[in-house]
Amino acid sequence: MDNHGILDALRTAWHLIVTLDPNVVEYAVRSLVIASIATAVASLIGVPVGIVLGESVFRGKRAVVTVLNTMLALPTVVVGLVVYLFLRHEGPLGSLGLLLTVPGIIVGEVILIVPIIVALTVAAVARTDRDVRKTALALGANARQANWIVIRESRFGVLAAVIAAFGRVVSEVGVAMIVGGNIDRFTRTMTTAIVRYVDMAEFALALALGAVLLGISLSINVLFQYVQGGGHE
């Protein structure tokens, strides 16, 4: 794209923000609601599983971790497609009526990010374990106390896992598009709105929405930074 196009896009983005364009606000709110709920649900599942998996020692753990790490590369369109096939009219869960709804999108996003949270939590716990457990034991903690200390000290790594999962949901388009259907006023999110404008060859609008989305992500990460910083005190 030439410079002109980028300038046009930035101006369009600025205009969308300062006028609080009702459509864009709606897409953004929907994206954030989906990401928040999906991340909360996935964290409730993924963090405990990740901690237990990280702390436990068993045969085949390495294989499990490898599978989890592979699932980090799950294409979002594949997750979207599989969820679609389950939720559609003729599918096994068709009677739930979740296809083309926000709850349906959330189901898909949870499936997408649970492996991310588990894998990154396992990594965080393992990393902390190496550094902290010996010290805790040397200072007289018993095994159970040492476990607890490891978990407590892993919290920043776990928070990073949750942030990464949240970012994945906000930025992905495969699940939202296929499961949600990009329906205006019902399931259209920031990313599916971008795809629509790209398909319409309205590149300035598409790029403008991208800029707005990036701005939102930046604000959220600054917020997380702040929370993390507060934890250090």
Add this chain to the structure above:
Amino acid sequence: MTRPTISTFATAFFCAALCTATRAADDTLTLATTTSTENSGLLAHIHPDFERKTGIRVKVVAKGTGASLQLARDGHADVVLVHARELEVRFVAEGYGVMRRDVMFNDFVVIGPGDDPAAVREIENPAEALRRIAQAGKFFVSRGDASGTHVREQQLWRDAGVPLETEVATLFVEGAKRSLEMVRPRGDWYLSVGQGMGKTITIATQKRAYALADRGTYYAFALSRPAKTDLAILCRGHESLYNPYGVIVVDPKRHPHVNFAGAKKYVEWITSPEVQQMIGRFTFQGKVLFHPNAATAER
């Protein structure tokens, strides 16, 4: 002799990439067209003849009509084959295109679930059918993507006389403020999906909804084995569903880099009696999808 170094390879790679990225001048032609001509298989059926006769390879970019014209405005296409007469005329009037010619026509159909909850079957005028769907509050799935089908659908909603609202998106083009406006009826039953014809039919099928479709794409879904939709044609044949396709050459005065000679050849070729006959004989599952009309000026 010097040994080839990494930088030699890098330079070679860079040049190769650059050559691929730059548009080849005369031996390729970029056609921006609608999904219906591409997905129906028509272009794949007739283009080999053009390539054989001229040695020019056709690169097909299949988008909605609005997007195709937008790409051509930006100089990314040499010739367009689209279906929205009003937009085509404006495109030419604004100085982006020359040599607009009629090529062929088919028609739009209103499709919907077989049990027809809004009782629109046998209604002749599609605007009246849409009015009934609106009044009954039954699901209607819209392209919502500024395509030719969406343009026609908006016209039908205006004709239906139901309460409308306007989606406005403001943007800047070359520094100037412009707004994109699309009308839609009010109501939660109206589902605007902003996607192509195929996805729109798929979503309508899942929602047991009505939709406006071009006959070709509908056939491709309904007559495939196994069928991809069980929605039925409920309203057809009215003159307001007439769907003419036009071909336009992108004006080289506006975009000097376009393949003007190739585009002119393309227009002459696709309107020639021989190719017109090919178009008329093209069928899918025994159904004729497009009717040539280059010879007859206006219907």
